[in-house]
Amino acid sequence: MYLSIIGDGIQSKNIQNIIKRIKDIKIQFILSRKKVGKVGKVGNVYTKNINDLLNSKIIYICVPPKLNIQILKRLYNLNYKNLI
Numbered sequence: 001m002y003l004s005i006i007g008d009g010i011q012s013k014n015i016q017n018i019i020k021r022i023k024d025i026k027i028q029f030i031l032s033r034k035k036v037g038k039v040g041k042v043g044n045v046y047t048k049n050i051n052d053l054l055n056s057k058i059i060y061i062c063v064p065p066k067l068n069i070q071i072l073k074r075l076y077n078l079n080y081k082n083l084i
Helices: 010-020 050-055 065-077
Strands: 002-006 025-032 045-047 056-060
Touching: 002 010, 002 050, 010 025, 025 050, 050 065, 056 065
Parallel strands: 002 025, 002 056, 025 045
Antiparallel strands: none
């Protein structure tokens, strides 16, 4: 199962460390404003395009509350049907 993370701060790093321990879940994309196109230590791909996340079964949001609502609205408008 593929999971994507929105945000690249401390909370995101904590989630990445937890996910590394679970064999059945892999991180597909990390949505970031700064590290676009970069590949992380575990092979995670950083992207700036929210459409890349739509194939993930789960999207974990690790951003401040103001951005959180904007991202939820955007995912809703893109008809994302899986878990957030």
